[in-house]
Amino acid sequence: MSYTVRKFDAVIVGAGGAGLRAAIQLSEAGYKTAVLTKVFPTRSHTVAAQGGVAASLGNSEEDHWHWHMYDTVKGSDWLGDQDAIEFMCRKANEVVVELEHYGMPFDRLDNGKIYQRPFGGHMSNFGEKPVRRSCAAADRTGHAMLHAMYQRNVKVNTQFFVEWMALDLIRDPEGDVQGVTAMDMETGEIVAFHSKATIFATGGAGRIYYSSTNAFINTGDGVGMAARAGIPLEDMEFWQFHPTGVAGAGVLITEGVRGEGGILRNSNGERFMERYAPNAKDLASRDVVSRAMVTEINEGRGCGPNKDFVLLDITHLPPETIMKRLPGIHEIALQFAGVDALKEPIPVVPTCHYQMGGIPTNYRGEVVIGVDSTPVKGFYAAGECACASVHGANRLGTNSLLDLLVFGKSAGETAVEDLKKSGAHKPLDTASIDATLARVNRLNTQTGGSNVHETRLAMQRTMQKHAGVFRFNELLKEGVTKILEVADDVARTEIKDKSQVFNTARIEAFELDNLIEVAKATMISAEARKESRGAHVRDDAIDNDVTPNGRDDQNWLKHTLWHRDGNRLEYKPVKMKPLTVDTIELKKRAY
Amino acid sequence: MDSEKQARIGRLKWHCRRALLELDIVFQRFWMQQGDDIDAGSEAALTRLLAFEDHDLWDLVNGRATIDDEELEKCIGMLRTAGFGAESGVFG
Ligand SMILES: Cc1cc2nc3c(=O)[nH]c(=O)nc-3n(C[C@H](O)[C@H](O)[C@H](O)COP(=O)(O)OP(=O)(O)OC[C@H]3O[C@@H](n4cnc5c(N)ncnc54)[C@H](O)[C@@H]3O)c2cc1C
Numbered sequence: 142m143s144y145t146v147r148k149f150d151a152v153i154v155g156a157g158g159a160g161l162r163a164a165i166q167l168s169e170a171g172y173k174t175a176v177l178t179k180v181f182p183t184r185s186h187t188v189a190a191q192g193g194v195a196a197s198l199g200n201s202e203e204d205h206w207h208w209h210m211y212d213t214v215k216g217s218d219w220l221g222d223q224d225a226i227e228f229m230c231r232k233a234n235e236v237v238v239e240l241e242h243y244g245m246p247f248d249r250l251d252n253g254k255i256y257q258r259p260f261g262g263h264m265s266n267f268g269e270k271p272v273r274r275s276c277a278a279a280d281r282t283g284h285a286m287l288h289a290m291y292q293r294n295v296k297v298n299t300q301f302f303v304e305w306m307a308l309d310l311i312r313d314p315e316g317d318v319q320g321v322t323a324m325d326m327e328t329g330e331i332v333a334f335h336s337k338a339t340i341f342a343t344g345g346a347g348r349i350y351y352s353s354t355n356a357f358i359n360t361g362d363g364v365g366m367a368a369r370a371g372i373p374l375e376d377m378e379f380w381q382f383h384p385t386g387v388a389g390a391g392v393l394i395t396e397g398v399r400g401e402g403g404i405l406r407n408s409n410g411e412r413f414m415e416r417y418a419p420n421a422k423d424l425a426s427r428d429v430v431s432r433a434m435v436t437e438i439n440e441g442r443g444c445g446p447n448k449d450f451v452l453l454d455i456t457h458l459p460p461e462t463i464m465k466r467l468p469g470i471h472e473i474a475l476q477f478a479g480v481d482a483l484k485e486p487i488p489v490v491p492t493c494h495y496q497m498g499g500i501p502t503n504y505r506g507e508v509v510i511g512v513d514s515t516p517v518k519g520f521y522a523a524g525e526c527a528c529a530s531v532h533g534a535n536r537l538g539t540n541s542l543l544d545l546l547v548f549g550k551s552a553g554e555t556a557v558e559d560l561k562k563s564g565a566h567k568p569l570d571t572a573s574i575d576a577t578l579a580r581v582n583r584l585n586t587q588t589g590g591s592n593v594h595e596t597r598l599a600m601q602r603t604m605q606k607h608a609g610v611f612r613f614n615e616l617l618k619e620g621v622t623k624i625l626e627v628a629d630d631v632a633r634t635e636i637k638d639k640s641q642v643f644n645t646a647r648i649e650a651f652e653l654d655n656l657i658e659v660a661k662a663t664m665i666s667a668e669a670r671k672e673s674r675g676a677h678v679r680d681d682a683i684d685n686d687v688t689p690n691g692r693d694d695q696n697w698l699k700h701t702l703w704h705r706d707g708n709r710l711e712y713k714p715v716k717m718k719p720l721t722v723d724t725i726e727l728k729k730r731a732y
Numbered sequence: 733m734d735s736e737k738q739a740r741i742g743r744l745k746w747h748c749r750r751a752l753l754e755l756d757i758v759f760q761r762f763w764m765q766q767g768d769d770i771d772a773g774s775e776a777a778l779t780r781l782l783a784f785e786d787h788d789l790w791d792l793v794n795g796r797a798t799i800d801d802e803e804l805e806k807c808i809g810m811l812r813t814a815g816f817g818a819e820s821g822v823f824g
Contacts, residue, residue: 180749188751188786281787284751304746326746357756358749392753472794477757640735643742 142578144322144331146569149175149300150560152320152334154307154363155342157185158283158545159524159552161290162236163340163506165243166553168297172560175334176294177305177323179358179648183287186344186356187545190283191395192260193275194240194542196233200254201273204265206230207722209274211267213540214725217533218675218692220376220700222716223724225504225529229540229547236546237276245289246278261396261426262537275539283542306648307362309577310339310370310520313570318508318520320569321366322577326648329641331581333574337563338519338556341367341500341508342549345525346659347380350493350609351601354386354393363526365655367500368662370573372517373510373702373711375528376498377659378667379676381536382610384430386492388450390477394470394489399423401466403455405434406486407442413451428535431491432678435610438490445488452486491610495536496659497676498666499528501702506552512702512713521556523548530700533715534675584650590635593650600627600653600660608667613680617668624657624664625708631657662703669710672697689729698727733769741768744775747782754790762814777807 151167153160156178167174178185197204209230214221241247241255248256257273265272278285294301307321311333320336346361347353368374384405385394399405405423407413417433418425425433434451443449455463455470460483463471474482500522501509507516508527524545531544607620631653636646673682673691682691699712717724733741748759770778781789781804791797792804793811 180751184749184751184786186751189753284785284787327743354753356749356751356753357760358751390753390757392757469794469796472796473754476754476794640738640742642735642739643746645742645745648746 142331142582144333144574144578146333146335147175148566149173149320149334149336151175151338151340151556152177152336153340153342154321155185155344155524155526156182156291156301157342157344157524158187158286158290158542159527159549160340160342161287161294162546162549163342163521163523163553163556164294164299165290165297166550166557167338168294168299170557172557173300175300175302175336177302177307177321177334179304179306181303182291182301183284185287186359187283187287187542189356190542191277191280193258193277193282193539194237194286194546195260195263195274195537195539196237196276196543197230197274198234198237198255198257198276200250201257202265204272204274206233208265208267208272209233209263210719210722211725212262212264213531213537215268215730216262216535216537216540217531218535218730219694219698219727220379220530220533220674220715222504222530223719224716225531227719227722228504228551229529229531229543232547233543236543236550240286240289240546243289243293246285247276248278260538263539286542306651307343307366308580308651309573310366311335311570311573312370313567313573317518317567319567322574324581326643329644331578333569335566335569336519337566338521338560340506340552340556341522341526342524343526345496346656347493347496349600349604349656349660349663350380351598351605352386352388352391352490353493354383354391355493360652360656361496361526361659362652362655363522364499365658367508367522368658368705371706372500372508373704374498374662375501376530376534376666376701377662377703378670378701379497379534380493380663381427381495381497381676382431382491383494384427384434384491385453385489387473387477388445388488388490391492392473392477393492393494394453394473394487398453398455398467398470401455401462402458403453404457405430405489406452406454407437408444408448409442413437413442428676428678431610434491439611450488450490453489454486455482456484456486495541496525497528497532497534497536499526501700502527502529502548502552504529504548504551505555506548507555512711514713519559521552523552534677580654584634584636584647585639587633587635590633591630593634593636593646593653596627596630596634597653597656599630600624600657603627604660604663608664611678611680612667617664620664621668624660628657628661658705661705661708665708666701666703666710670697670701692730694727740775741770744778744782750789751786752790755786755793758793758811758814762811765814766810773803774807774810777803780804781807
């Protein structure tokens with residue numbers, strides 16, 4: 142099998158929010174920059190984000206980056222690195238204003254300033270009361286953001302490779318990164334993109350779970366490629382579950398439905414949240430509601446023939462309220478649950494929503510490895526595929542879009558600094574390319590192998606059952622065995638269609654190669670972490686004064702690093718020291 | 733199916749990978765019900781429909797927006813029909 146080589150100063154994989162922001166930095170500095178993307182840039186998953194982007198602009202009321210920092214550290218259940226969190230919150234205003242200059246149509250106040258709305262977990266004065274911090278463009282924030290940044294990139298001559306799939310990282314024996322191998326979907330051609338700087342911005346991997354709010358495109362390709370190239374993955378046990386995904390389909394039903402009076406009920410018709418959160422009831426925080434729902438299901442009070450979902454009831458609300466205040470919900474219920482929400486309750490389950498872990502980076506966007514966080518030469522990452530780590534064990538809403546802007550820019554800036562100091566391209570390491578060719582060849586010639594669709598389903602069901610919202614020691618242990626068995630099947634997937642042009646079966650097989658790395662990392666890291674923290678909730682973690690909510694700071698205030706090689710785990714300390722301010726000291730997380 | 737059509741259908745299927753899960757599911761059900769060998773009219777209409785932005789396309793599919801174009805309306809009708817009544821367990 143043959144391949145061709147193309148040379149660039151920088152190659153960016155991913156054209157969502159993070160990739161587009163990084164590309165602006167490099168192209169503006171005059172570097173020859175290629176951006177590879179599986180889909181047209183403005184169809185990246187960032188489009189789905191509606192809630193907004195956080196920045197302490199203080200346009201409607203007093204706000205401060207330090208308060209935002211406090212909320213983010215607390216939200217992360219103290220697993221976030223405080224230097225990176227300070228960096229992100231301080232930079233927020235700058236990147237949002239830049240976006241405005243690129244043409245982002247933010248909603249406005251009468252005085253012309255950006256309108257801001259409140260969002261869960263964002264407070265003023267170190268947790269005192271909710272503050273208006275989220276900047277949005279109607280309900281199309283992510284979409285508007287991508288458009289503004291794509292236009293800017295076109296202006297500064299970024300070269301886009303649309304419908305190209307990166308397959309593997311090119312990493313030489315010294316450990317330096319030299320680019321990626323990629324496949325042109327249009328022709329099936331394999332090309333080595335030889336670069337001095339390589340930035341991963343490939344988004345999340347929510348499709349490892351059976352029930353996910355993520356679009357099908359979120360297959361964790363960057364994370365999988367990094368793992369295969371020997372880069373460890375950080376904190377992969379932490380996944381955020383949203384309480385109300387439509388059962389079976391996963392499609393998100395916004396929190397606004399419960400805000401307008403929607404009630405969760407079990408098979409007895411009981412409003413069970415009254416028992417778990419007597420004050421906030423159905424409006425308690427995401428993790429509390431998700432856990433209560435799973436408890437009801439586990440104790441046999443789920444609904445439906447398999448007793449595996451609960452019901453979101455809005456039938457008591459006036460139809461005008463539903464149609465006016467909750468646009469789209471009626472359609473979603475009808476389309477994906479087959480119910481008329483005006484007359485019948487909607488079946489819902491807690492659903493995988495966001496990946497907090499990922500490729501380890503520092504706040505400069507450099508990929509770092511080992512317990513002492515040594516930068517990997519020529520390699521950078523940003524966005525949901527990266528772990529800076531600002532979200533720690535739990536992300537606050539609207540902080541992801543901010544993460545894309547701040548760390549996309551920062552990765553781009555650091556790459557520019559490094560390019561200024563660099564000489565010619567190092568000779569291309571052909572061993573990495575041979576490994577890709579062998580992988581492609583294996584898939585093309587496999588006979589008597591496993592079916593891609595069935596194997597993916599086996600993975601998704603295993604993850605859902607063994608590493609879901611609530612985690613149990615025995616189930617996790619079994620889950621490790623099972624996911625390694627699924628991994629054996631992934632290694633021998635077979636496709637019937639061997640055509641070269643837009644062969645979606647081949648693309649899906651390559652995506653599964655990446656998903657399984659994420660799934661293994663998640664299961665193995667989750668099994669090992671013997672405490673509850675943020676989104677990682679163990680049934681057997683003891684809740685007392687020393688370990689509040691099951692959080693064991695004495696033993697587990699540390700980041701997990703999973704190595705693909707031998708499924709080895711190591712741990713590195715959390716950076717508790719911010720850049721300029723005092724450490725936000727540990728305390729029990731309560732709202 | 734000849735290889736040229738196979739390539740065109742492959743491209744079309746890839747263009748059904750969208751940014752919104754809602755649309756991914758609708759298109760997945762559509763292909764499961766229709767099979768790959770769709771007629772030339774549906775192929776042309778689908779190609780035009782896939783050029784829409786995701787949120788606009790979703791509004792058309794869920795009926796919150798309408799379009800004055802017979803061919804596209806017919807295609808949207810097919811997507812809607814595919815959307816109802818499919819059992820779970822098919823999600824990528
Ligand atoms: C329903 C929903 C609503 C959300 N709402 C909000 C919100 O209101 N506020 C908020 O802050 N966050 C929100 N989030 C989270 C946020 O949208 C995502 O975390 C964020 O958009 C991810 O951006 P990204 O740039 O990292 O990746 P993406 O936007 O997912 O982009 C990934 C890019 O990588 C490319 N790619 C991937 N693999 C390859 C490969 N192998 N080769 C080539 N290209 C590749 C893709 O084509 C794409 O261009 C929401 C998430 C969901 C699911």
